[in-house]
Amino acid sequence: MTVKSTARARKKAAPGVPDTLRAKGTDAQPELVQLLTPEGERVEHPDYPLTTTPEELRALYRDLVLVRRFDGEATALQRQGELGLWASLLGQEAAQVGSGRAMRTGDYAFPTYREHGVAWCRDVDPLNLLGMFRGVNHGGWDPNEKNFHLYTIVIGSQTLHATGYAMGISKDGADDAVIAYFGDGASSQGDVNEAFTFASVYNAPVVFFCQNNQWAISEPTTNQTKIPLYRRASGFGFPGVRVDGNDVLACLAVTRWALDYARSGNGPVLIEAFTYRMGAHTTSDDPTRYRLAEETEAWKAKDPIARLKAHLEKEGLADEEFFASIDAESEQLGLRVREGVRSMPDPDPTLIFDHVYAEPHALVDEERAEYVEYAASFEAGENL
Amino acid sequence: MAGQLTIAKALNDALRKSLENDPKTVLMGEDIGKLGGVFRITDGLQKDFGDSRVIDTPLAESGIMGTAIGLALRGYRPVVEIQFDGFVYPAFDQIVTQLAKMHARALGHVKLPITVRIPYGGGIGAVEHHSESHEAYFAHTAGLRVVTPSGAHDAHWMLRQAIASDDPVIFLEPKRRYWDKGEVGDAADLGLHDARIVRPGTDATLIAYGPMVKVCLEAAAAAEEDGRRLEVVDMRSLSPVDFATLEESVKRTGRAVVVHEAPVFLGMGAELAARLTERCFYHLEAPVLRVGGYYAPYPPSRVEEAFLPDLDRVLDAVDRALAY
Ligand SMILES: Cc1ncc(C[n+]2csc(CCOP(=O)(O)OP(=O)(O)O)c2C)c(N)n1
Numbered sequence: 001m002t003v004k005s006t007a008r009a010r011k012k013a014a015p016g017v018p019d020t021l022r023a024k025g026t027d028a029q030p031e032l033v034q035l036l037t038p039e040g041e042r043v044e045h046p047d048y049p050l051t052t053t054p055e056e057l058r059a060l061y062r063d064l065v066l067v068r069r070f071d072g073e074a075t076a077l078q079r080q081g082e083l084g085l086w087a088s089l090l091g092q093e094a095a096q097v098g099s100g101r102a103m104r105t106g107d108y109a110f111p112t113y114r115e116h117g118v119a120w121c122r123d124v125d126p127l128n129l130l131g132m133f134r135g136v137n138h139g140g141w142d143p144n145e146k147n148f149h150l151y152t153i154v155i156g157s158q159t160l161h162a163t164g165y166a167m168g169i170s171k172d173g174a175d176d177a178v179i180a181y182f183g184d185g186a187s188s189q190g191d192v193n194e195a196f197t198f199a200s201v202y203n204a205p206v207v208f209f210c211q212n213n214q215w216a217i218s219e220p221t222t223n224q225t226k227i228p229l230y231r232r233a234s235g236f237g238f239p240g241v242r243v244d245g246n247d248v249l250a251c252l253a254v255t256r257w258a259l260d261y262a263r264s265g266n267g268p269v270l271i272e273a274f275t276y277r278m279g280a281h282t283t284s285d286d287p288t289r290y291r292l293a294e295e296t297e298a299w300k301a302k303d304p305i306a307r308l309k310a311h312l313e314k315e316g317l318a319d320e321e322f323f324a325s326i327d328a329e330s331e332q333l334g335l336r337v338r339e340g341v342r343s344m345p346d347p348d349p350t351l352i353f354d355h356v357y358a359e360p361h362a363l364v365d366e367e368r369a370e371y372v373e374y375a376a377s378f379e380a381g382e383n384l
Numbered sequence: 385m386a387g388q389l390t391i392a393k394a395l396n397d398a399l400r401k402s403l404e405n406d407p408k409t410v411l412m413g414e415d416i417g418k419l420g421g422v423f424r425i426t427d428g429l430q431k432d433f434g435d436s437r438v439i440d441t442p443l444a445e446s447g448i449m450g451t452a453i454g455l456a457l458r459g460y461r462p463v464v465e466i467q468f469d470g471f472v473y474p475a476f477d478q479i480v481t482q483l484a485k486m487h488a489r490a491l492g493h494v495k496l497p498i499t500v501r502i503p504y505g506g507g508i509g510a511v512e513h514h515s516e517s518h519e520a521y522f523a524h525t526a527g528l529r530v531v532t533p534s535g536a537h538d539a540h541w542m543l544r545q546a547i548a549s550d551d552p553v554i555f556l557e558p559k560r561r562y563w564d565k566g567e568v569g570d571a572a573d574l575g576l577h578d579a580r581i582v583r584p585g586t587d588a589t590l591i592a593y594g595p596m597v598k599v600c601l602e603a604a605a606a607a608e609e610d611g612r613r614l615e616v617v618d619m620r621s622l623s624p625v626d627f628a629t630l631e632e633s634v635k636r637t638g639r640a641v642v643v644h645e646a647p648v649f650l651g652m653g654a655e656l657a658a659r660l661t662e663r664c665f666y667h668l669e670a671p672v673l674r675v676g677g678y679y680a681p682y683p684p685s686r687v688e689e690a691f692l693p694d695l696d697r698v699l700d701a702v703d704r705a706l707a708y
Binding site for chain 2: 137138139140141142143144145149150152154157159160161162163164165166167168169171172190191194195197198201354355356357358359361362363364
């Protein structure tokens with residue numbers, strides 16, 4: 001018998017996977033919570049009811065438009081050489097605004113590097129977000145001022161910080177909750193899985209908010225997982241929900257539910273916001289190398305802003321004057337961001353030595369003095 | 385508390401005092417609760433302070449470190465126990481990319497008063513990954529403070545000072561000295577980052593820290609029989625280094641030998657030799673010499689004595705220094 005035929009015989013005899021255990025794949029028809037269809041029709045979901053006033057809907061629309069505008073402005077500023085890099089949130093506005101607006105004042109957000117829309121909802125000055133990308137600092141704002149932590153570049157790290165912070169909330173007996181943002185790529189990291197374990201065993205009030213934008217730079221979600229991501233939660237012993245990430249109302253309702261669930265002592269929740277990164281991963285990426293234009297086109301039809309606008313128009317909840325006023329505000333924001341970035345000064349080089357430690361450190365002090373003396377020697381003309 | 389204590393008991397008492405003094409202090413680690421840690425350093429603390437102050441964690445070092453950072457951001461003062469030196473590497477990412485840098489990234493707006501206790505070093509006949517000296521990795525990273533006591537008094541007071549510090553401190557515990565006894569005084573007599581001249585001498589300076597201080601003291605005692613008076617300096621702090629004390633000693637004796645367990649190549653000794661050469665050049669009678677581990681993985685325990693610096697290797701180096 002040849003080797004080949006043995007292999008064939010074995011293959012035939014191998015037991016099949018029972019249908020119930022067969023992975024559905026990550027891009028099988030997703031079981032999404034949806035409250036607003038891509039055509040702008042309001043639908044109900046039995047588990048996540050949401051009542052909204054016309055003012056609230058208009059406010060969400062305003063958020064979406066301004067966040068997109070801010071993001072577009074930053075992309076343009078990168079192209080003009082004002083920023084070294086930009087990670088655009090284009091397409092993910094609903095996931096961020098919906099979840100961001102679900103938070104209460106005392107809640108705390110731990111972002112990755114793309115959560116400009118969440119920062120907006122936390123009332124963080126948009127200019128703060130640009131310092132890092134311009135290269136004038138590595139973060140730069142006071143996270144406790146608006147309960148919005150610094151951006152985190154190392155994939156998944158912040159999910160542990162969020163969990164630890166949530167453990168502290170439990171210890172304090174406080175009524176707050178935490179939300180940790182990460183991507184589908186990050187879900188493969190050990191830290192994210194360790195965060196799930198800690199959050200679960202300590203019942204920490206943390207909501208893990210995974211924006212599955214289908215790609216981790218060039219790698220599709222199928223490179224990270226064989227089951228839909230929200231189902232990971234069940235293995236750790238907490239609920240997981242998949243929500244239409246382009247539906248701001250569904251993101252709002254599900255996140256609000258999850259935060260309340262967590263703050264009531266039930267432990268964590270995983271939300272997978274099923275969405276799409278319409279632009280490049282960052283301004284240095286070239287998505288045409290790894291994904292098809294048709295895919296992007298198909299997602300365009302699910303645009304989060306267009307569908308809310310369609311709804312507002314259909315239901316007569318906003319008139320031309322409203323849309324015009326948002327456009328005007330958007331222009332003003334663009335101007336403010338543009339001028340703000342251009343007039344952002346380079347830091348004094350002694351920034352290098354600032355805040356390395358909270359308390360004095362002999363080596364840092366010595367090297368600072370060395371640098372200051374060296375720099376002064378140029379001014380004095382000694383080194384000419 | 386005063387009196388003769390083992391280093392282990394001195395550390396236990398320091399943790400107890402720190403838990404008593406500040407309700408925000410929490411201990412975290414594997415097996416630190418009922419068991420009291422594999423070295424019993426946290427013995428009895430969970431019983432007295434409860435399992436929300438003395439937290440048995442899942443077995444995930446990055447998880448321990450990362451959640452400690454989160455707790456610190458919430459206003460807690462976590463003291464993390466890593467079970468053995470070789471198991472800190474899964475937490476290394478959180479330590480160097482997050483813990484060390486967050487204060488600077490936030491332009492000083494947040495503080496991370498976290499102490500990471502790590503039993504380190506060899507000489508106890510352990511299996512793989514239980515005997516390593518990784519101090520250079522941590523000392524190389526700005527934003528961390530790195531200290532290591534060599535006796536009971538310093539173990540007690542340096543740990544209390546480390547926990548009180550608003551910076552992250554890597555606190556290396558010389559595990560083979562855990563059971564050595566020493567007098568613990570009722571106050572810290574030195575700052576956390578001061579070196580200590582533990583034996584005065586005139587002919588050469590032996591510079592050591594943690595587990596090697598005892599070896600150097602033995603070497604100095606043996607050398608005295610040959611009429612050589614060696615000074616022994618316990619560095620105590622590896623970042624920052626108390627160069628003033630080291631320089632003063634080396635300028636006086638004209639010769640220096642640095643002794644540590646970690647491999648010599650790119651170890652603490654390399655930094656000390658370079659700086660002391662720069663600063664004491666005209667006082668030196670010989671190059672600064674180094675005695676340490678070889679550039680090889682920490683060996684199986686049956687041959688670890690060949691790897692670890694001992695009295696004879698130290699004295700050989702002293703002979704070489706004196707021969708210049
Ligand atoms: C630990 C680590 N590995 C690699 C990188 C480089 N990197 C930056 S973003 C990224 C992809 C992340 O994808 P995902 O988590 O899906 O988030 P997305 O960017 O799509 O929002 C990679 C590999 C990194 N920042 N950190």
